[in-house]
Amino acid sequence: MEELFTYTDIFATKGVEYLIIIAFFILIVAFWGLVNMRPQ
Amino acid sequence: MDRRNFLKIFGSGVATAATGNLLNPAKTNASEDNQATEFYGILVDTTRCIGCRRCEKACAEANGLPVPDIDELTNKSVLEKMRRTSDTQYTIINRYDTEKGPIYVPKRCMHCNQPGCAAACLVKAMRKRPSGHVTWDANCIGCRLCMVSCPFDIPKFEYTKAMPRIQKCNLCYDRYKKGGIPACVEVCPTQVLVFGTRRQILEEGKRRIAADPDKYVNHIYGEYEVGGTSHLYLSSVPFEQIGFRKDLGTVPYPEYSTGFLFAVPFIFVLWPIAMLGINRATKKDDESGHGENHENKEHEKGKH
Amino acid sequence: MAGEKLDTVAIVEEKDDSPKIKNLSDFWTFLKKELKPRGNIATPFNLISLPIMILGYIFIVYRLAAGLGKPITNLNQDFPWGLWIGFDVVTGVAFAGGAYVLCFVVYILRAEKYHAIIRATVLNGFLAYLFYAGAIVLDIGRWWNIYNPMIGNSFGVNAVMFLVAWHFFLYMLAELVEFSPTIAEWLGMKRLRKILGSLTLGAVVFGICLSTLHQSGLAALMIMAKNKIHPLWYTEFIPILYFVSSIFAGLSMVIFEGSISHKVFGDQIDEAHHKHYDDILVGLARICSVAMFGYFFLKIILLVHEHAVPYLNSPMGYWFLLEIIGFVLVPCFMFAHGAQQRNTSTIKFAAVITMIGIIINRLNYTFIAYNWYVPLSQKYWPAPMELIITASIILTEIWAFRWIVNRMPVLKEPPAWARKLH
Ligand code: SF4
Ligand code: SF4
Numbered sequence: 001m002e003e004l005f006t007y008t009d010i011f012a013t014k015g016v017e018y019l020i021i022i023a024f025f026i027l028i029v030a031f032w033g034l035v036n037m038r039p040q
Numbered sequence: 041m042d043r044r045n046f047l048k049i050f051g052s053g054v055a056t057a058a059t060g061n062l063l064n065p066a067k068t069n070a071s072e073d074n075q076a077t078e079f080y081g082i083l084v085d086t087t088r089c090i091g092c093r094r095c096e097k098a099c100a101e102a103n104g105l106p107v108p109d110i111d112e113l114t115n116k117s118v119l120e121k122m123r124r125t126s127d128t129q130y131t132i133i134n135r136y137d138t139e140k141g142p143i144y145v146p147k148r149c150m151h152c153n154q155p156g157c158a159a160a161c162l163v164k165a166m167r168k169r170p171s172g173h174v175t176w177d178a179n180c181i182g183c184r185l186c187m188v189s190c191p192f193d194i195p196k197f198e199y200t201k202a203m204p205r206i207q208k209c210n211l212c213y214d215r216y217k218k219g220g221i222p223a224c225v226e227v228c229p230t231q232v233l234v235f236g237t238r239r240q241i242l243e244e245g246k247r248r249i250a251a252d253p254d255k256y257v258n259h260i261y262g263e264y265e266v267g268g269t270s271h272l273y274l275s276s277v278p279f280e281q282i283g284f285r286k287d288l289g290t291v292p293y294p295e296y297s298t299g300f301l302f303a304v305p306f307i308f309v310l311w312p313i314a315m316l317g318i319n320r321a322t323k324k325d326d327e328s329g330h331g332e333n334h335e336n337k338e339h340e341k342g343k344h
Numbered sequence: 345m346a347g348e349k350l351d352t353v354a355i356v357e358e359k360d361d362s363p364k365i366k367n368l369s370d371f372w373t374f375l376k377k378e379l380k381p382r383g384n385i386a387t388p389f390n391l392i393s394l395p396i397m398i399l400g401y402i403f404i405v406y407r408l409a410a411g412l413g414k415p416i417t418n419l420n421q422d423f424p425w426g427l428w429i430g431f432d433v434v435t436g437v438a439f440a441g442g443a444y445v446l447c448f449v450v451y452i453l454r455a456e457k458y459h460a461i462i463r464a465t466v467l468n469g470f471l472a473y474l475f476y477a478g479a480i481v482l483d484i485g486r487w488w489n490i491y492n493p494m495i496g497n498s499f500g501v502n503a504v505m506f507l508v509a510w511h512f513f514l515y516m517l518a519e520l521v522e523f524s525p526t527i528a529e530w531l532g533m534k535r536l537r538k539i540l541g542s543l544t545l546g547a548v549v550f551g552i553c554l555s556t557l558h559q560s561g562l563a564a565l566m567i568m569a570k571n572k573i574h575p576l577w578y579t580e581f582i583p584i585l586y587f588v589s590s591i592f593a594g595l596s597m598v599i600f601e602g603s604i605s606h607k608v609f610g611d612q613i614d615e616a617h618h619k620h621y622d623d624i625l626v627g628l629a630r631i632c633s634v635a636m637f638g639y640f641f642l643k644i645i646l647l648v649h650e651h652a653v654p655y656l657n658s659p660m661g662y663w664f665l666l667e668i669i670g671f672v673l674v675p676c677f678m679f680a681h682g683a684q685q686r687n688t689s690t691i692k693f694a695a696v697i698t699m700i701g702i703i704i705n706r707l708n709y710t711f712i713a714y715n716w717y718v719p720l721s722q723k724y725w726p727a728p729m730e731l732i733i734t735a736s737i738i739l740t741e742i743w744a745f746r747w748i749v750n751r752m753p754v755l756k757e758p759p760a761w762a763r764k765l766h
Binding site: 124126127156159160161162163164165179180181182183184185187188189191193196197198199200201202203204205285287288289293294296297299300301304307308311312315316318319322323 | 408409410411412413414417419420421422424425448451452453454483484485486487489490492493496497498499500502503504505506507509545548549550552553556557560561564565566567568569570571572580583
């Protein structure tokens with residue numbers, strides 16, 4: 001009945017977020033290339 | 041009229057000797073708002089409620105709302121389905137069929153310590169009084185953000201009226217100012233409701249739990265929920281079984297908006313600086329002005 | 345900053361009035377002449393829009409007399425905000441965001457390429473605010489108290505809504521100042537035109553501050569609905585999401601509105617300008633696609649940050665995926681592709697998809713993903729009268745826009761004397 005204290009890690013997602021940011025850095029380079037590509 | 045006189049006149053009418061009891065403390069301390077030092081609230085002991093709905097009736101009478109018919113028969117049928125407070129009902133009783141049999145639960149505004157509704161209101165129509173009452177005033181513009189911002193879905197809007205109001209329990213603020221206690225507390229035949237300062241009712245709740253740990257769950261709903269409320273609930277079953285949300289957290293709702301509100305002055309200082317800086321930095325030195333015509337002219341030249 | 349700006353704005357208002365007062369009768373004859381409709385009145389657009397507008401006005405009167413509830417709107421205690429807030433105000437303001445983005449690009453970054461469309465965009469933004477502010481009057485229940493946040497006796501200065509209300513009001517003034525040179529040119533007031541022109545930069549800077557804050561402020565309104573908005577959409581960072589999305593929402597609107605204007609008012613624009621316009625579209629498409637790319641990643645990061653990934657495999661999750669892939673990622677690449685190929689029809693199509701996506705996104709926050717646990721049968725759905733009133737507001741705005749474009753040098757070249765200034 002009583003509530004036990006459960007530990008929740010409020011920073012649990014930080015690692016994944018940084019990985020997404022690294023993926024973003026890689027993809028934005030490709031995307032920037034696409035946006036600025038000259039039409040053939 | 042200066043402040044002292046003002047207080048004297050206001051205070052004299054209601055000043056009484058400080059000899060009240062727990063059930064009736066409004067008489068002990070009540071004078072003007074700004075003399076109250078603690079929030080008042082109600083402790084609701086759901087284990088004692090018999091579902092007679094007399095509080096609903098008393099509430100309606102005290103607040104000029106349509107008075108419900110509460111004879112034995114209608115009583116039963118009304119309790120069949122889950123109800124919510126509405127623009128004509130500040131307080132309602134619901135029956136929850138739990139493992140410990142039927143439990144009757146009065147529901148109304150929780151009078152949060154830091155109410156989302158009051159923080160949302162752009163004209164301070166919704167206000168937390170120093171005495172703990174959360175009240176509504178007629179300078180409301182009817183934007184209904186208080187309804188969006190209340191974690192308990194309490195403020196109700198009169199959609200069908202041309203001159204609508206926001207309707208919700210005000211903890212009988214008018215009666216309080218006259219030294220009375222809320223109508224529901226007064227009428228309850230089984231003392232489900234205990235009116236007092238938040239500290240008093242919290243102590244009373246803890247005392248009851250400690251005195252009978254088998255009867256109550258060891259939790260007072262409203263002690264920490266949304267930063268604490270002035271309505272506190274005791275229960276014999278876990279609170280989610282009697283219609284209370286357990287996912288509201290303990291952060292006072294107004295705090296969610298602070299991030300944005302605190303950013304405002306920074307934007308107003310930093311943006312102009314940044315933009316004027318960029319504007320100056322991108323200026324060609326031979327240009328004489330920044331008027332749009334000059335640019336227009338350049339533009340025309342390029343075009344033709 | 346704010347107070348100082350307020351003063352200059354007030355001065356402008358006075359200056360704007362003074363010449364009118366001097367030759368009041370001249371002004372009236374001029375205005376009377378200008379108020380007369382021009383050209384053919386019985387166009388298909390007029391014939392369709394006029395009945396809707398009139399019906400809308402009748403419903404508006406009825407709404408003011410009878411209150412907000414059924415049959416006018418389907419709003420109820422579970423859904424205090426519906427189409428009028430969600431679409432007219434919140435979405436409308438996002439669409440009006442093009443004005444501040446372009447002002448930034450043209451007046452701050454001095455990208456002169458876009459100068460040709462700045463007047464139409466600012467006008468559009470100003471009218472959008474004017475009419476959406478009008479929609480607020482309809483939506484607020486106690487509309488006779490509307491002045492309370494401005495000149496009332498109890499300012500709820502801690503409330504987000506207070507800021508939004510003031511920013512709306514001040515931003516309308518800023519946009520009026522930005523647009524006022526055009527009005528002065530129309531009236532032929534040369535001295536005034538010069539003064540107003542010199543205020544532009546100040547109004548732009550102030551306007552961008554206000555826009556930043558109320559675009560995000562509209563999201564901050566929803567921030568205390570933490571337990572009501574579906575976890576896939578709720579995050580404490582929605583103000584940032586709203587701000588970023590207002591950039592491409594606004595520019596998509598500029599593309600959309602510009603394409604229509606160029607067809608309808610094509611006779612006011614010369615050939616060289618028409619050609620140049622494709623360049624503008626390509627440039628706007630680039631800005632949109634990059635902003636959307638960033639926005640998409642913000643959405644993904646927040647999805648993880650809010651521990652909302654498990655919700656993806658549910659009906660609401662599919663709806664969310666549709667929104668961020670179908671209406672953000674897809675148009676993002678369409679913009680990029682269209683810009684690269686200089687294909688304006690792809691760009692225009694992407695703009696329309698983006699706008700639909702923005703509508704979906706804003707309505708999600710106001711009533712679709714709001715109180716998402718309410719059974720479908722009890723969900724809010726716009727009532728016919730709500731839709732008609734909304735349509736009549738939009739049509740009225742279009743009429744006003746058309747009236748101004750046909751008379752003032754918005755798309756037309758400014759008069760020669762104005763071009764010779766400086
Ligand atoms: S329960 Fe709702 S209405 Fe009552 S004080 Fe709290 S936020 Fe306000
Ligand atoms: S509806 Fe009235 S009381 Fe509620 S937030 Fe708006 S102005 Fe305040």
